[in-house]
Amino acid sequence: MAEKTRIIGIIGAGQIGSRHLQAIAKLTETTNIYIVDTSTDSLNIAKQRFKEIVNNEAEISTSYLTNQMDLPAELDIVIVSTNSNIRAKVIEKLLENKKVRYLLLEKVLFQSSSDYENIASLLKKHRTLAWVNCPKRIWPTYQKMFSELKQAKNLHMIVNGSNIGLGCNTIHYIDLMSFFTNETNIKINSDLLESEIIQSKRSGFIELTGTLRIETSNNSTLTITSYNEEDIPFIVFISSDVSRYIITESDNKMLVSNVSTNWKWTETDFITPYQSDLTxxxxxxxxxxxxxxxxxxEISKQLHLPMIEAFNxxxxxxxxxxxNICPIT
Structure with a gap:
């Protein structure tokens, strides 16, 4: 019996979309990949990045499209890696016209609070299952940490650094805290955000500085601060009654201490996987x-909505x- 050919779509071939493409190019099954972007420049970058991957295990073919209506009628998986301002409309158009088994959505999901329930209803209507690309919970080091923190009564996280992108990156750490605590019921205090608005590197979007404080129903906390000054290192501090971690993701280093060693600190490697090795x-x-x-x-919706409301x-x-939108992506 012939091997089934997998049909995978990627809508949005920008920086992150092209990394998803590189990852899918490593699959071990025969796969047809359809990459959609209205920008021919983005499609050309995606073509170049696809060529960088050598796969001797499977036949992988690519088609580059400028209109998502040219996608096949049925797809196994579609990755939607557009900007947040158009993602809801892209999903609506996709599901109303194509049969899709699974969706993988980039974050920040949507800019409008109403889109979250609308898309939930659409997914249910079309019997499409969806996940959100908050990948820190599948990084090996954080997964090991998860097993070490299972016995913790509560958890406290502090994330600090210069211009770390509160709008863009807060959801990653909210999701990580949710992963560690198995909590989705959160409250967010935005009183310590700065009044200055920073224009994002992406046109039409903004960034914020200052501090957000997030608390779960079991009293675990996350405090995330983005400073407008330069040269403040990006550090993640995780503390519990069983173990503590000081992480510098950019340097791939981590300090660890735990109760079993009387809180003695030891340095170890922190592995930061590339998206092209995860998807x-x-x-x-x-x-x-x-x-x-x-x-x-559903989990990510519950974590996104309080964040969108706090920013608003x-x-x-x-x-x-x-x-009437939250202009982050």
Whole structure:
């Protein structure tokens, strides 16, 4: 019996989309990949990045499209890696016109609070299962940490650094705290955000500085601060009654102490995987078992909404004209 050819789509071939493509190029099954972007420049970058991957185990073909309506009628998986301002409309158009088994969505999911429930209803209507690409919970070091923190009564995380991108990156650490604590019921205090608005590197989007404080229903906390000054190192501190970690992700280093060694600190490596080495693992899990270790849509929706509402509250307080959206991506 001939091997089944997998049909995978990627909508949005920018920086992250092209990394998803590189990962899928490593699959060990015969796969047809369809990459969609309205920008021919982005498609050309994706073509070049695909060529960088050598796969001698499987036949992988690519098609580059400028219109998502040219996708096949049925797809195993579609990765939606567009910017947040158009993602909901892209998903609506996709599901109303194509049959998709699984969706993998980039974050920040959507800019409008109403989109979260609308897309949830659409997924249910079309019987499509979706997950959100908050991949820190599948990084090997954080997975090892998870097993060490299982006995912790509560958890406290502090994330600090210069211009770390609160709008873009906060959800990664909210998701990580949710992973460690198995909590999705969170409250977010935005009172310590700065009033200055920073224009994002991506046109039409903004960034914020200052501090967000997140608390779960079991009293675990996350404090995340982005400073507008330069040269403040990016550090993640995780503390519990069983173990503590000081992580510098950019340097691939970590200090660890735990109660069993009387809190003696030791230095160890912290491995930061590339997205181009992760998406293929997620896709293989989905194709084999129908699920994966990323947060599913419902979990991520519960974590996204309080964050969007906290940012909106702050933007309204400083009288920023946000046109009923939260302009982050």
């Amino acid at each position: 293929n693992l997620v896709v293989e899990q989905l194709l084999k078992s129908g699920t994966c270790e990323l947060p599913d849509y 509250k702050h933007l309204d307080k400083i009288k920023f004209n946000r046109n």
